[in-house]
Amino acid sequence: MSKSVESTSLTKVANYRVVFADCDPMRIVYYGSYFRMFEIGRAELFRSLGHAFPDYIERGLYLAVLGTSARYHRPARYDDIVDIYAGVASVGRARLQVRYEIKAADGTLLVSGTTDHAILDDDGRPQRMPQEIRDSFG
Amino acid sequence: MSKSVESTSLTKVANYRVVFADCDPMRIVYYGSYFRMFEIGRAELFRSLGHAFPDYIERGLYLAVLGTSARYHRPARYDDIVDIYAGVASVGRARLQVRYEIKAADGTLLVSGTTDHAILDDDGRPQRMPQEIRDSFG
Amino acid sequence: MSKSVESTSLTKVANYRVVFADCDPMRIVYYGSYFRMFEIGRAELFRSLGHAFPDYIERGLYLAVLGTSARYHRPARYDDIVDIYAGVASVGRARLQVRYEIKAADGTLLVSGTTDHAILDDDGRPQRMPQEIRDSFG
């Protein structure tokens, strides 16, 4: 059973400077480019708690993405520095959910989102959530 | 008010060959790469009904993305040819939702998702949904 | 020693529809996006001669990129359909060079370029160029 983390508190885990490669002809960040920021957010969130992903990959464990969602409140633009917030919203025996917020330097909410994950081994078979991850986030 | 299209039927609008650029170190398509396929799906869906996006852009109208979601059922891999299905799920005075399915050649569902849209002008101001779009999809 | 193919003839191997994801705030294709088109060109060139890359990957062989170059003559824009031309410019015992041209529908040259390759095994060690590749392109 998944244990929901009441009123998930998100932590500022990284900032990110928008480049031309992220933007589109509307002169705003392309909707698909925010998933790179979510990835950075989740990697830095886990690293900050002592769970750097490369340590898991070395043990043959991957945090596979089962699903994602994003709401675009306001656009980020070329050369903006945005703040990436992330937090674990729930963690269970086999799954966890991460929540994200991308904010402008002045705190304005630009994008919010979620990713749902399972732990898989190198062959794509679901694994139990490592206890140290449950301990950190449960 | 948004008129929901009952039991949206999705149409095969394009196929897509997965390239190295789409994949990640898990040797599957990166979760963020599917939003490119959704974009292709929605462009071809609208084109097939006589509403090519460049015609709207010429009039200063953009189909901005308000939100998106994706569920990853099974991974696509390098060099796979996948089929992109798309359909309009609902259309209202100012908004519409598109639904997508990405399927393997044998029909296996790989990814499903949605995008929510508003029509904006060049300055980012919301516009009424053009009548010809409401007529096509309503 | 590398055998140069005199006056390399390039073959039209694919076409490609430019999407928003490829473009930047100048409203043209981002300079880095053409390397995806080069990848498509090289995969389809090899496939057309019976050397599909997945067959090599299955044998643990990768066509690693040692270098690349591109000249941008004219920009491609959103929704353009461009033609991808590719040809092997030279092939040696351990290396080969591929040349590319990206052309507009009316034949206008947009981008030209090259990639230099070595065959590596799964561990990144250089391998002899497979004889069937030398036979096809030599």
Add this chain to the structure above:
Amino acid sequence: MSKSVESTSLTKVANYRVVFADCDPMRIVYYGSYFRMFEIGRAELFRSLGHAFPDYIERGLYLAVLGTSARYHRPARYDDIVDIYAGVASVGRARLQVRYEIKAADGTLLVSGTTDHAILDDDGRPQRMPQEIRDSFG
């Protein structure tokens, strides 16, 4: 006439953490992903000298890319932090060239490259190189 800068000295202008989105099924950074790092390098190089690109864009001036080249010496991998070095190699009345090196944390050269540029206005017409840029780099 272009004035070549003798023995261009490159400056460390940024570092960059490699993400999954940058990598490919060989489990190394995709050859096309380095052009994003070159872009970061050139933006930070110009910013460090008081020529932030957004100031030019506001005046309707873009540093268009005429050509690029890259040599891949050794691969960068997931989660590596690499250093981005950049310097202006030559500057003329209408053109300039930037050189790059991407290095591992221990100083190992991973990738070297160049980009050639012209200043264009919003309509894509070539413009004279602004004097303050010639003064900074000439």
